[in-house]
Amino acid sequence: MTSAAIPAPPQPKLPENPRTPGRRSRSLPYYLILPIAVWLALFFIIPFVSLVATSLYDPEGSVLTGYDMTWHFANFGHVISTYGSHLWRSVWWALIATAFCLVFGYILAYTIAFKTGRWKNVALVLVIAPFFTSFLIRTNAWKLILGDQSWLVHTLQSLHILGADDRILATPVAAIAGLTYNYMPFAILPLYTSIEKIDQRLVEAAGDLYANASKTFLRVTLPLTLPGVISATLLTFIPAVGDYINAQLLGSTADRVIGSDIQSLFTSTQDYASAGALSVLLLLIILVSTLVYVRRFGTEEIL
Template structure:
């Protein structure tokens, strides 16, 4: 009798353990995928960044970290430029995306999904083609500048291509949906009664937005910022197609080092520096935005 009971207990606990393990089994395919196609190349890249040599003689593992200092001192301009562009683009996308997401979530009614589809529609066109379109739009005698020049609103030698403006325009356009979507999700989740309650308690529409909607959508802003800032900082397509020598971003440098100069060690070192900088930046940002103190401060 007693043994039967303990057997039952054992069976029960085994089943429970299996139940707990199920969750891991579900994570396994994705985990393997990441391990094989992300972690292993990363380790390879890391080891590559610590090698010395060149394409012709071959690379040997020397564990020299000097490549890191060397590349940073050579390319710090492009590095800082990338971070600045990413900051500007992120700020621009928030400014443009927040009202858009707010409007779709609050006033979209039955057509919400249609509006979201329209925002996602550019994704159905190749990234490169989309960016190339901006070459036509911003071309010296394209329909924007051409018209402005015909109307004598700008000088005949005014140009946008190969300027930071062109690169930032392209980047903002390309990454806008990545900001709209997380913002939309977080605004859509808000209880509209909260805004009514704020209005009822003498807060104008703007005050309600600043004190209720904004603080409560910080998670969406956080997600949106990460989804734009990180890829923009390492983007190279926009700078390549819309920029010039003075708008080269760190992504272009890595691209050229790796694929044109075949300086694998330098390219890898620069990649890791960028990754490290972005991770540290996001960590600080998360700490600043995620703590209770800041949430409370936002509320006051």
């Protein structure tokens, strides 16, 4: 006699999980980035395409007769031969100012991170405080500091560092000093953020292994703060290479930089083809130098 098979009990129907991702939830991130994408398209991509088209205008055009986009790549050769020295001067001054910002900014950031104690926040506020005033006001203030009748010039002349007829204002030294001062906070803040993360036990361990101060800095401190150094370099060099206010207010008329040429070509001479070619060329130089620098010295963590 065979026994009948006992049927399995019915499985209870589980309610659908309302959190189960559906088609709408999967597309939610795209909706969230849509405003940013529209913003970038309106204020970056479209102006960039327009700038590239302007750089390829027929140079025979004018504001009155109009310009034609004729893929005139000769515009780039023209601006390089005409303004090449100004472009090199802009890059060179920006490199010097960036180097000064890194050196002095690193010292100041290290001091704020480890030596100021409870006054750390006050020191950071003092670093940011210059941003509460206008860029032009801060730059014009340096005209008083570096002027021929200023206390600084008189002091340097009394110490025979400067001659009786020597000056600082209207020289490349004044323009580079203005660049260094105005962009110093852009270097200090990322450096401070990176330095503050250092585990002091690693520095102490280096000392226990008989490493002196310089070797500890080169082998321990500097590699750990390399992301901050890279960020500080980019945040300082990129705006400094296109800056022309410091050169215009603190430098001499003979030492023109590329930003002054672009501004003059767009507004005064209205040579849009040359102005666009210079702008695209400057953009390419910044882009290539940034990629090479990050590829050579970059790390996985860029602050």
